[in-house]
Amino acid sequence: MTKESGQVRFAWEGTGVTYNLYRGTLGALGAGIYDHGAFGHCGVVGNSALFNPGDGNYYYLVTADLCGGAGDTSYGRDSAGTERPTAAQTTGNVCP
16 A cells, blocks of 8 residues: 555556455454455456545455356455455455
């Protein structure tokens, strides 16, 4: 993640064609609660996105978008090795 003129560029290793970005609040995560949801960066082509982070403290997750509208790849694992819940499971706010 880098800062560019008041915006943030989030970059990742490309393994797919399009990507979805999700964010949640650090306060909830610190309490052991995932609250990530889509925030307007769905179907990103390439391996980076530039956006205004807004106010607040957030965590971000990037998933590859599966072909044919089949959803997202894994949201990754937490520090204990447990699969993170999907946005559908946390807030219901998912990329189309």
